[in-house]
Amino acid sequence: QKHVYSFGGKTADGNGKQKELLGGKGANLAEMCLIGIPVPPGFTITTEVCAAYYEAGKKIPEAAVPEIDAAVTKMEAVFGGKKFGDPADPLLVSVRSGAALSMPGMMNTILNLGLTDTSVEGLAKKTGNPRFAYDSFRRLIDMFGSTAMGCEHEDFEHEIHKLKEEKKVKLDTDLSADDLKELVKRYKAVYKKHVGEDFPNDPRKQLMLSINAVFNSWHGHKAVEYRRIERITGLKGTAVNVQAMVFGNMGESSGTGVAFTRDPNTGENVFYGDYLINAQGEDVVAGIRTPEPIAKLEEQMPKVYAQLVEIRQTLEKHFKDMQDIEFTVQDGVLYMLQTRNGKRTGTAAVKIAVDMVKEKLIDEATAVKRVNPDSLNHLLQPQLDPKSKIKPVAQGIAASPGGASGKIVLSAEAAVEHAAKHPGDPIMLVRKETSPEDVAGMHLARGILTSTGGKASHAAVVARGWGKPCVVGCEAVKIDEKAGVVVISGQTLKAGDFITINGTTGDVMIGKVETIAPSMTGDFSTLMTWADKSRKLKIRTNADSPADALKAREFGAEGIGLCRTEHMFFGEDRISAVREMILSTTEEGRKKALAKIEPYQKADFVGIFEAMDGFPVTIRLLDPPLHEFLPQKDNKAGAEAVAKQIGVTVEKIFERVEELHEMNPMMGFRGCRLPLVFPEIGDMQVRAIIEAAIEVKKKGKSVLPEIMIPLVGIVEELIILKKRAIAVAEEAMAKHGVKVEYQIGTMIELPRAALTADKIAEEAEFFSFGTNDLTQMTFGFSRDDIKGFMPTYLAHKILPVDPFQSIDVNGVGQLIEIGIQKGRKSRTEHHKQHLKVGICGEHGGDPDSVHFCHKVGMDYVSCSPFRVPIARLAAAQAAL
Ligand code: ADP
Ligand code: MG
Ligand code: MG
Numbered sequence: 001q002k003h004v005y006s007f008g009g010k011t012a013d014g015n016g017k018q019k020e021l022l023g024g025k026g027a028n029l030a031e032m033c034l035i036g037i038p039v040p041p042g043f044t045i046t047t048e049v050c051a052a053y054y055e056a057g058k059k060i061p062e063a064a065v066p067e068i069d070a071a072v073t074k075m076e077a078v079f080g081g082k083k084f085g086d087p088a089d090p091l092l093v094s095v096r097s098g099a100a101l102s103m104p105g106m107m108n109t110i111l112n113l114g115l116t117d118t119s120v121e122g123l124a125k126k127t128g129n130p131r132f133a134y135d136s137f138r139r140l141i142d143m144f145g146s147t148a149m150g151c152e153h154e155d156f157e158h159e160i161h162k163l164k165e166e167k168k169v170k171l172d173t174d175l176s177a178d179d180l181k182e183l184v185k186r187y188k189a190v191y192k193k194h195v196g197e198d199f200p201n202d203p204r205k206q207l208m209l210s211i212n213a214v215f216n217s218w219h220g221h222k223a224v225e226y227r228r229i230e231r232i233t234g235l236k237g238t239a240v241n242v243q244a245m246v247f248g249n250m251g252e253s254s255g256t257g258v259a260f261t262r263d264p265n266t267g268e269n270v271f272y273g274d275y276l277i278n279a280q281g282e283d284v285v286a287g288i289r290t291p292e293p294i295a296k297l298e299e300q301m302p303k304v305y306a307q308l309v310e311i312r313q314t315l316e317k318h319f320k321d322m323q324d325i326e327f328t329v330q331d332g333v334l335y336m337l338q339t340r341n342g343k344r345t346g347t348a349a350v351k352i353a354v355d356m357v358k359e360k361l362i363d364e365a366t367a368v369k370r371v372n373p374d375s376l377n378h379l380l381q382p383q384l385d386p387k388s389k390i391k392p393v394a395q396g397i398a399a400s401p402g403g404a405s406g407k408i409v410l411s412a413e414a415a416v417e418h419a420a421k422h423p424g425d426p427i428m429l430v431r432k433e434t435s436p437e438d439v440a441g442m443h444l445a446r447g448i449l450t451s452t453g454g455k456a457s458h459a460a461v462v463a464r465g466w467g468k469p470c471v472v473g474c475e476a477v478k479i480d481e482k483a484g485v486v487v488i489s490g491q492t493l494k495a496g497d498f499i500t501i502n503g504t505t506g507d508v509m510i511g512k513v514e515t516i517a518p519s520m521t522g523d524f525s526t527l528m529t530w531a532d533k534s535r536k537l538k539i540r541t542n543a544d545s546p547a548d549a550l551k552a553r554e555f556g557a558e559g560i561g562l563c564r565t566e567h568m569f570f571g572e573d574r575i576s577a578v579r580e581m582i583l584s585t586t587e588e589g590r591k592k593a594l595a596k597i598e599p600y601q602k603a604d605f606v607g608i609f610e611a612m613d614g615f616p617v618t619i620r621l622l623d624p625p626l627h628e629f630l631p632q633k634d635n636k637a638g639a640e641a642v643a644k645q646i647g648v649t650v651e652k653i654f655e656r657v658e659e660l661h662e663m664n665p666m667m668g669f670r671g672c673r674l675p676l677v678f679p680e681i682g683d684m685q686v687r688a689i690i691e692a693a694i695e696v697k698k699k700g701k702s703v704l705p706e707i708m709i710p711l712v713g714i715v716e717e718l719i720i721l722k723k724r725a726i727a728v729a730e731e732a733m734a735k736h737g738v739k740v741e742y743q744i745g746t747m748i749e750l751p752r753a754a755l756t757a758d759k760i761a762e763e764a765e766f767f768s769f770g771t772n773d774l775t776q777m778t779f780g781f782s783r784d785d786i787k788g789f790m791p792t793y794l795a796h797k798i799l800p801v802d803p804f805q806s807i808d809v810n811g812v813g814q815l816i817e818i819g820i821q822k823g824r825k826s827r828t829e830h831h832k833q834h835l836k837v838g839i840c841g842e843h844g845g846d847p848d849s850v851h852f853c854h855k856v857g858m859d860y861v862s863c864s865p866f867r868v869p870i871a872r873l874a875a876a877q878a879a880l
Pocket of ligand 2: 326338
């Protein structure tokens with residue numbers, strides 16, 4: 001087994017396809033060598049070695065060691081014969097991590113490795129540039145110390161700040177060679193204080209310790225957290241790339257930069273990025289100095305710029321996707337250090353995919369496959385209301401589009417705390433810069449605002465990945481974390497005050513700006529048309545109002561999969577009649593109250609049928625327990641108001657609340673159990689549905705109501721209710737002399753329903769899997785009470801994902817498959833028409849769950865209006 005893969009010159013042992021084995025970075029470094037792009041030589045230690053390292057209790061497998069030594073020798077030869085650790089003319093290397101999937105900033109890179117007390121002198125002499133040599137050395141001590149040996153980067157930073165103050169200079173680049181020599185001394189002291197030993201003067205020891213450190217970072221807190229949030233599982237580990245150093249900090253003809261081959265915010269086909277002259281790697285992304293836009297390189301280094309533009313073309317042609325590149329210029333010579341498919345906003349993803357089809361780089365199916373369905377969220381994000389009168393007070397760099405308003409929090413921890421106390425409350429993370437430690441808090445914020453950093457800073461990259469609005473490098477924002485205040489252009493804001501950002505323009509506003517709903521046009525709509533060509537699943541929506549129904553149709557919904565009638569019961573105009581119905585103890589009394597509700601119900605359905613214009617509409621009969629409609633026991637004022645409204649005493653209300661009280665409402669008197677005990681409730685609803693359908697049909701429109709009976713677990717329940725519903729429907733049609741087509745079906749949301757689906761299918765004309773309840777009932781988890789233990793379950797990998805977010809394929813999924821198989825088989829045996837099957841839980845809008853629904857042969861998925869495009873795309877990808 002080969003442990004180490006060399007690359008360099010125009011050859012490589014590996015290639016771009018071997019991402020699992022070599023990591024993304026290593027595989028693409030090899031690929032770039034193979035297509036003739038200048039890359040400093042080096043080698044990649046495989047992800048398998050990382051796995052073996054952990055298996056052996058954090059030890060590099062012995063067989064790998066001679067391969068590493070041989071690869072060092074090979075690198076030396078390719079790079080012009082300099083020797084690693086040569087005291088007179090040292091070859092230095094970087095040690096870089098890189099797993100199969102890119103995790104920006106998650107793993108630590110160490111630069112300038114191989115420098116020692118003697119070789120730093122050699123380097124100074126050889127290059128005639130002592131400033132550069134000592135700058136490189138102090139960086140090594142910092143990076144090696146903080147990455148491999150657990151020192152604090154801040155402690156080193158503190159020393160450089162102190163020295164700059166002493167020397168009265170502003171920039172790192174203003175420090176002289178002697179200053180840096182002094183700094184090296186101080187850094188070494190910091191190192192020794194923390195590590196308890198001197199900084200190792202042995203290059204090979206530095207190398208081996210660094211390789212260990214990269215492997216260790218795989219299970220570091222940050223990396224684990226990132227994988228958890230991004231749901232990344234099943235990787236072997238990280239690879240380690242050891243690569244000959246090239247130097248961007250050699251003076252004015254050197255520099256370093258990061259760029260995207262197209263704009264990752266908008267997707268526009270323009271070269272986009274930043275660079276810094278006389279700087280090394282991380283300087284550009286760390287937000288220490290404010291970098292220059294890439295276009296300016298054309299003036300500063302025209303030759304290099306021209307070469308870079310050519311490489312941009314070559315890479316896009318070769319990889320057929322937008323690339324995120326890192327480069328360094330050493331003394332006017334350009335080297336590429338990394339390329340990968342660039343992260344982009346949903347907006348950019350769509351534009352790039354559509355553009356690349358036009359440019360004939362890819363075909364339509366590839367375009368459809370390439371856009372992450374969840375990233376469409378970005379195009380479905382609210383935008384700031386353009387009519388808002390609130391004026392911007394500052395402008396930063398537009399790093400991730402969309403508008404957001406939120407209460408200021410000044411740290412990731414504060415964000416986490418606030419969100420725990422006030423779930424759903426909008427917060428805005430305002431910081432100088434962000435780092436991988438902050439991801440949990442960043443995830444919770446509506447938007448992110450930083451005062452430093454460029455387009456490739458941590459905050460920008462992460463926010464774009466999540467489709468969260470973000471503004472970076474807004475220097476007018478002065479943050480005093482200790483005092484808990486932010487000062488913007490002279491105005492002081494406290495933590496908790498509202499602030500607004502526009503990630504599309506970079507504007508920052510004080511206060512709250514209203515947001516408006518997005519729409520589907522242009523490239524977005526083009527991509528959706530392509531998606532529709534391949535998907536097999538129909539996409540419906542969950543909607544209870546004509547407005548939602550219309551929005552969903554605009555997004556391409558082909559019907560309503562779930563119309564929850566209880567939402568209508570809460571309507572201002574009828575809630576008191578609903579309460580009256582619940583409070584009455586006689587059938588007579590209930591019927592009287594229901595008669596008041598009926599016209600409202602009918603009008604609701606008319607509105608929805610008209611909005612759906614002939615598409616099927618599944619209406620679920622009343623589902624929740626009745627006490628949900630009454631004021632709760634601790635709400636005296638509410639009870640008094642209700643009492644007055646409907647003319648009963650407060651005592652009477654509380655008496656009824658007491659009667660209806662349940663230990664476990666989720667498994668209580670709800671669903672089909674309601675109309676079985678109070679048939680008049682079901683009668684009223686069915687009549688309202690059929691009469692609404694008749695009315696719409698009379699207007700010449702087509703209607704397709706599907707009456708859905710919830711929470712059936714025993715076929716007898718359905719037999720009784722169906723018979724009754726048919727009787728009511730027939731009566732209504734006879735009365736009006738109009739026939740409408742309708743279906744009666746059920747939800748499958750109890751394990752028993754799935755297991756007896758053959759029996760149920762003899763009665764039901766359709767199944768809709770209510771996966772929220774089915775998940776609750778299968779796991780025995782109450783969906784509203786998982787807060788206490790779900791985080792632990794996820795952290796300990798007891799569950800890979802929250803089963804309420806993504807279908808539990810192994811458990812709940814089996815019940816679904818059994819339900820579909822038994823149901824369809826029974827229909828065939830009884831020579832009945834095809835059993836229509838869909839899903840209407842929250843899962844209908846989750847791409848992984850949509851894949852599952854496709855696989856098990858459902859006819860449709862139903863999700864909230866704003867997830868319809870996501871489901872359309874996910875369905876297409878499942879079919880491709
Ligand atoms: P990340 O995965 O965080 O992007 P990298 O391994 O790409 O980390 O390293 C960060 C930066 O360090 C690179 O962008 C590059 O500027 C610099 N760097 C890494 N290796 C070398 C090298 N061999 N020569 C010069 N600079 C390097
Ligand atoms: Mg990189
Ligand atoms: Mg349910």
